[in-house]
Each structure stands twice: as structure tokens, then as C-alpha cells.
Amino acid sequence: LATGANDNIVRIWNTDTSDCVELEGHEGSVNSIAYSLNGMTLVSASDDHTCRLWDVTNRAQLRIFRGATA
Numbered sequence: 203l204a205t206g207a208n209d210n211i212v213r214i215w216n217t218d219t220s221d222c223v224e225l226e227g228h229e230g231s232v233n234s235i236a237y238s239l240n241g242m243t244l245v246s247a248s249d250d251h252t253c254r255l256w257d258v259t260n261r262a263q264l265r266i267f268r269g270a271t272a
Contacts, residue, residue: 206232
């Protein structure tokens with residue numbers, strides 16, 4: 203389970219323990235999140251006009267797509 207909010211942070215939640223890890227990098231509210239089919243990566247979209255690709259396992263930001271307006 204992943205969430206995004208007005209604090210610019212993407213959170214990945216462990217649904218068994220309610221623990222979470224934070225993915226930081228956005229400079230605006232996070233509006234949308236989607237997992238890849240295999241669950242190994244996710245993409246987040248933000249008011250900072252970027253989409254960011256994340257590696258879920260090691261919490262690394264893999265790529266930034268700039269200029270997103272929708």
C-alpha cells in the first residue's frame with residue numbers, strides 16, 4: 203500500500219505492522235501513485251510538475267520526468 207499527501211512525501215505501508223517507509227523528493231503535494239504490475243517499482247505524480255519512478259525494494263528514486271501538467 204502506498205500513499206501520497208500534501209507534505210510532499212510518498213509513504214509505503216506494511217499492512218501487517220502499520221510501519222511505513224518514506225520516499226522523499228517531491229517539492230509539491232503528491233496527487234497520484236501507481237505500482238508496476240510486478241510491484242517492484244512505483245510512479246508518483248506531484249504538484250511540482252514531476253513524475254518520479256521509485257524502486258520499492260531499496261527506496262531509490264530511479265528517474266524524474268519533468269514538465270508533467272496533468
